[in-house]
Amino acid sequence: MSSSDEHLAAKALSQxxxxxASKATRTMRFxxxxxxxxxxxxxxxxxxxxxxxxxxxxxxxxxxxxxEKGFIDQAILTxxxxxxxxxxxxxxxxxxxxxxSLATFRAEGGRVRVVYSPLDCIGIAAQEAPRPTVFxxxxxxxxxxxxxxxxxxxxxxxxxxxxxxxxxxxIHPPLKILAAKEDLHGFLLPGHVSAILGSDCYQxxxxxxxxxxxxxxxxxxxxxxxxxxxxxxxxxxxxxxxNGYRRVVRSEGNPTARAIIDEVLEPSDASWRGLGVIPxxxxxxxxxxxxxxxxxxxxxxxxxxxxxxxxxxxxxxxGARSPDKCGLFGKECTPEDPVGPCMVSSEGTCAxxxxxxxx
Amino acid sequence: xxxxxxxxxxxxxxxxxxKVDAGxxxxxxxxxxxxxxQVGDYLIIHAGFGIEVLDHEEAGIRIELFKELAEATxxxxxx
Numbered sequence: 001m002s003s004s005d006e007h008l009a010a011k012a013l014s015q016x017x018x019x020x021a022s023k024a025t026r027t028m029r030f031x032x033x034x035x036x037x038x039x040x041x042x043x044x045x046x047x048x049x050x051x052x053x054x055x056x057x058x059x060x061x062x063x064x065x066x067x068e069k070g071f072i073d074q075a076i077l078t079x080x081x082x083x084x085x086x087x088x089x090x091x092x093x094x095x096x097x098x099x100x101s102l103a104t105f106r107a108e109g110g111r112v113r114v115v116y117s118p119l120d121c122i123g124i125a126a127q128e129a130p131r132p133t134v135f136x137x138x139x140x141x142x143x144x145x146x147x148x149x150x151x152x153x154x155x156x157x158x159x160x161x162x163x164x165x166x167x168x169x170x171i172h173p174p175l176k177i178l179a180a181k182e183d184l185h186g187f188l189l190p191g192h193v194s195a196i197l198g199s200d201c202y203q204x205x206x207x208x209x210x211x212x213x214x215x216x217x218x219x220x221x222x223x224x225x226x227x228x229x230x231x232x233x234x235x236x237x238x239x240x241x242x243n244g245y246r247r248v249v250r251s252e253g254n255p256t257a258r259a260i261i262d263e264v265l266e267p268s269d270a271s272w273r274g275l276g277v278i279p280x281x282x283x284x285x286x287x288x289x290x291x292x293x294x295x296x297x298x299x300x301x302x303x304x305x306x307x308x309x310x311x312x313x314x315x316x317x318x319g320a321r322s323p324d325k326c327g328l329f330g331k332e333c334t335p336e337d338p339v340g341p342c343m344v345s346s347e348g349t350c351a352x353x354x355x356x357x358x359x
Numbered sequence: 360x361x362x363x364x365x366x367x368x369x370x371x372x373x374x375x376x377x378k379v380d381a382g383x384x385x386x387x388x389x390x391x392x393x394x395x396x397q398v399g400d401y402l403i404i405h406a407g408f409g410i411e412v413l414d415h416e417e418a419g420i421r422i423e424l425f426k427e428l429a430e431a432t433x434x435x436x437x438x
Contacts, residue, residue, distance in 0.1 A: 001422055001425060001426060001429075004429075005425065005426055005429040006425070006429070007429075008428070008429035008430075008432040008433055009425040009426070009428040009429045009432070011432050012428040012429065012431060012432040013428065015432075034361060035360065035361070036360070036361045036362055061361075062360070063360045064360065089360065089406075091360055116406065116407060117389075117406045117407025117408070118406060118407070119389060119407050119408075120407070138360075139360055139361075140360075140361065142360075142361040142363065142405055142410065143360060143361070143405065143406060145392055145408070145410070146389075146405065146406045146407065146408045146410075149389060149391050149392065149408065152391075190361060191361070192361040192362075192363045192403070192405060192410065193361060195363075195403060195410050195411040196410065218362075221425055225424075246414065246417040246420075246421075247413055247414045247417040247418040247421060248403050248411050248413060248414070249411075250411075250414075254392060254393075254410065254411055256391075256392050256393070256394060257392040257410060260391065260392065345360075347360060
């Protein structure tokens, strides 16, 4: 497709969306659940194409943003206490803990290695042996099976110095909490989490909460198409789940990936920044895979953490406030010197607003 | 963090492993989540794993839809 075709298709979708939205009797507030969508919307400048009475708020689907400060503290304390090598996705490196980030820990001589794939940890563990290698496990259902598959390989290869601190999170429990909010009228549902979970799994949004949801891809046209459909559903009062990313997302998802998750992990309670502890919203290692659990085999005492009381990340993660309403935003809190995780993560709402502006 | 990109599977290199290519950039990936993948398929790659096989037919339908939308807009603007 030529770029002029793309431009014209975007225009058509925007016009259609605006025409339908003009019939709405209220301002429509939709949540984009996934942080990768947040970034895609801002970086493509899509907000300027949205109808005036459509407000997009960001949800809790940025793994770095919803991870509690105590997780960073636990990682650094574990590395110090057991002379461990920490392995992590790059996104986490600059997130502030109570006494500095992984970046500052590394600058002080700590061992922190950034990996592209969890599989890299197996080679790193061999290089670092007998020192323990501790992988910082954050992410949703897109990432979780990649870690689970890595641990399956580690188990069959007899790797015994690899550990994981699990802060994995599953998307349905917070979505159910958010779906109950009266001021949220529909959901732009995550694309790659849905590749694993399928598009059928969101039916409860329609059935129990009477809210529409559209699974969206990540190209600008995918997002415009999904939002156009969401506006249509909302204006007509139809609570339906639509799969707008059919080239990747099957209605049943990827059962092979889910079986890998189920073999290695089981539901546990998890603490979310902004939402608190949600029962059953995390995942813990189970059965023979408990041998990789850093919290069990490399225990540390993590002191209670305190967030800066002025930081609005909690409200931002639940769509209750926009970044520009936070007093720290752009002043004391910038991507270079972040206070809260929403400014650190490249997918954080605050980082997106800072980089691309509110519009 | 859920960024994933389509890459073409160009070789099955072992049991559950393959080589993918996007614009000349080649990399090894795990195929354990996409055991049905065949050489020539486009895979959605996340963190070194193929997480799904791109559905060609659906990809074609999508392109056609956008082309039709573009054509309709072009016609309207020419009127």
